[in-house]
Amino acid sequence: MKKNDRTLLDDIKLINRGMNEFETFLPGQLKLLFIYSAITMLIPYIGICMTSVVISELSSHQRVWVLTVSVTVAIMLTLILTIVSAFINKRISVGYNQLFPAHEIRLNEKANAMKFSLLENEKIRELRDEVSGSISCSGAGMGSLYWDCEIIFKALFSAATAIVLLAFNAGVKGTTLGFDNTLFGFANSVWGYLALTVIIIISAAVSSKMMSKIFDVSFDVFKNGARYNRYADYYKLEYLSDDKSAKDVRLYAQKNLILDEVLDKCYIPFAEGDKREKDASSKNNGIMLLLSALTGGFVYILVGAKAINGSIGIGNVLLTYSAVTMFIKALTDFAMTFTDLRNNNEHLLRYFDYVSLEEETGAADKSVDCNYVQVNIDNVSFKYPGSKNYALKNVSLFIENGQKVAIVGANGSGKTTLVKLICGLYDVTKGSIKINDTVVTARNRNEFGKWLSAVFQDFSLLALPIGNNISAGKLYDESKVWKALEKVGIREKIEKYPEKLEQSLFKDYDDDGVELSGGEAQKIAIARGIYKDAALIILDEPTAALDPFAEYEIFTKMNDLSQDKTTIFISHRLYSCKW
Known part of the structure; x- marks a missing residue:
């Protein structure tokens, strides 16, 4: 099913199918990634909360025991979580290093099981090259699914933590339904938060659209690249380096002929495709950076106005700003990464097309007499x-x-x-x-x-x-x-x-x-x-x-x-x- 023909539900089902397939490669790896993401996203919030408490205490009561306890608890929690995350990350890294060979083993097992007629089919060979190339050349397919899941997990945990902090923070206190015709009144009203929400949604939507445009160019280049790589690998890694063909290469001076062929049919088209990718990335990434700067500026104005108006204390300025900006980043990361996951489904579809090819199964209708053959x-x-x-x-x-x-x-x-x-x-x-x-x-x-x-x-x-x-x-x-x-x-x-x-x-x-x-x-x-x-x-x-x-x-x-x-x-x- 082509990208434009798939619904959101279709893409979610395909992503879930990919995650289930990933579990057959590396059982338990996604669960470890989930735990690791939760821990790593808690660590920066501990520092933010501790800094907020210290600033608030220094600007008010200045109690030494409160400062000591706050700093000690923050340091101990950070140390413990850092050690645990490092231990889990080591296991994750070891597991991820097994993904590429496990992926190839799966494809080879399928090649051995599929009908022989399919092995000799040029389109099937091209499909195999695309599936192998997607993960080995660009880290797409199962590779992209894995790392995108990490970003999604972190974004969800970060957004949830930010919402909790904002809910219990003085930053939401004093918020009113109406407002006067001043910046302070707007900042203290629910309309300020609604405006911020609209800006965040627009920013996330536009960023997702930009990501999709970049992918469309990259995927088009990738499809041709799989063929370029296959052609180049044959001549560079097999023909030119093979001792059986070395005699012909030397006696008939084939080296320049082959190198020119590889240059014309592989490297020049590949360079042109690479330029298209970079041009698309530069243009669309520039738009995304501009949106990020505008959103960050609006948050500065909103939080600054509330601080000047006295709606939040000096310690909570940092907490509120950090929570809001991290929530924005989490939401944007989620939107962009989910878009990348949907785009990555193009690679997953090719993978599932390959592993779903008809296999040689079944047995003879009756036992065969091995001593008598007609x-x-x-x-x-x-x-x-x-x-x-x-x-x-x-x-x-x-x-x-x-x-x-x-x-x-x-x-x-x-x-x-x-x-x-x-x-x-x-x-x-x-x-x-x-x-x-x-x-x-x-x-x-x-x-x-x-x-x-x-x-x-x-x-x-x-x-x-x-x-x-x-x-x-x-x-x-x-x-x-x-x-x-x-x-x-x-x-x-x-x-x-x-x-x-x-x-x-x-x-x-x-x-x-x-x-x-x-x-x-x-x-x-x-x-x-x-x-x-x-x-x-x-x-x-x-x-x-x-x-x-x-x-x-x-x-x-x-x-x-x-x-x-x-x-x-x-x-x-x-x-x-x-x-």
């Missing part, structure tokens, strides 16, 4: 979401248990797409795919995935020990891992590593990590598929990165690798299927 592809047609063209059309194939089938075709003919459908990563557009008479869908993929092993040509290995990479878990069976490595012909090399199966891959997090060649990495991926010991094995161009000798070695062992399991072999070279 695959029935019945008149399957498929087109990718958002595409008008079919990637596959009217494909039928029946694979018996234990049968080894090769699917050969040119690049782009839909071989890998068919594999994704068999794996349940996508739902077919027409027709059906059944394994043991159970229809394969994205919703029951996890159930089928337990006994299906696939090796893709675009596989991924983690910057973890070799043993964990092959087992895809924290624990692994050493003998089983060694057997898998031996079958793919890489055991001898792994045994030479100092840490053997505990040797980390890559140097992302371990300086002693090893870098593998493309062929070696592909052997590790094949070993991972063998280790799983699944009933159905799918090999999608498994030897694409291997040299002819290593490829021949794998092919000669292919029957041993697949044993008596149902096997689907994908290739664009017919001769590679002779095993």
Whole structure:
């Protein structure tokens, strides 16, 4: 729902939903923030009250014991509350530092749970970038919700305390309904307070409007900024710094081309957006400062007139002025921050849009016999979401248990797409795919995935020990891992590593990590598929990165690798299927 389409109640509900979601990140953090806000807002009022009492006493009775008790109580209360607030603030700071990783973990958990088709959707990837960027780049979304709640809590406590002080203060005494045609009469009448109230409301309303205008510009810049950051990060943090692309960058002198691209498509538009933000802030902040000065001046006149007229004592001048100005600040802060919260709902909506995306849930209709696998592809047609063209059309194939089938075709003919459908990563557009008479869908993929092993040509290995990479878990069976490595012909090399199966891959997090060649990495991926010991094995161009000798070695062992399991072999070279 767009900003202009939401009612006040809609925004309040969304803010409350955001606070409830925040509690799932950091349980109890908002309660701590509430207590901290109450304590920190009481501390300045203690000093104000103490100063008022001291001035009043010095100008009248001058009793030493009253002065001593007042100062002692004020100091002790301030000390105690300061210590308590410091202790709570430490816990709050520790908790807040966990917000960013907790936020990313939540998004990653969602990415892992959502339908695979959504992960490949460009709009979903942009949405993820916006949600991540909102908190990491500008502190918006859950970050802004947190800090805005602190300001709201403090404003409410400050306003409540100011009202109590004014209610019990002599500043409200002598107030009349009518007034003569003098400034003193106006200041002592209810009309003076009504005029002040009107000025405060107007000031708060205008300030809120100014805040909203600033946000509109900032949010427009942010939406484009998420795309700029994604583009720049790819080239700066991935392409230019990646050792795999370093050869091309140097041999083809790509550095200037890339930097010019980043400058034109990222930095220049970003600088223009930043200028728009600063211009909007300067103009609107100037108006807000002017309103604040006018309101403060009116309070000076109102309180000063009451003091000159004798309606309040000299000690209460400070108390009245401080209470009124702090009440004004609290009300203005509340109005502006609540406006910021409503504006921040634009970020929260994107967050909830992302975490509400459809997930892969459900299970197979019946238990699957892991020792017996038949695959029935019945008149399957498929087109990718958002595409008008079919990637596959009217494909039928029946694979018996234990049968080894090769699917050969040119690049782009839909071989890998068919594999994704068999794996349940996508739902077919027409027709059906059944394994043991159970229809394969994205919703029951996890159930089928337990006994299906696939090796893709675009596989991924983690910057973890070799043993964990092959087992895809924290624990692994050493003998089983060694057997898998031996079958793919890489055991001898792994045994030479100092840490053997505990040797980390890559140097992302371990300086002693090893870098593998493309062929070696592909052997590790094949070993991972063998280790799983699944009933159905799918090999999608498994030897694409291997040299002819290593490829021949794998092919000669292919029957041993697949044993008596149902096997689907994908290739664009017919001769590679002779095993």
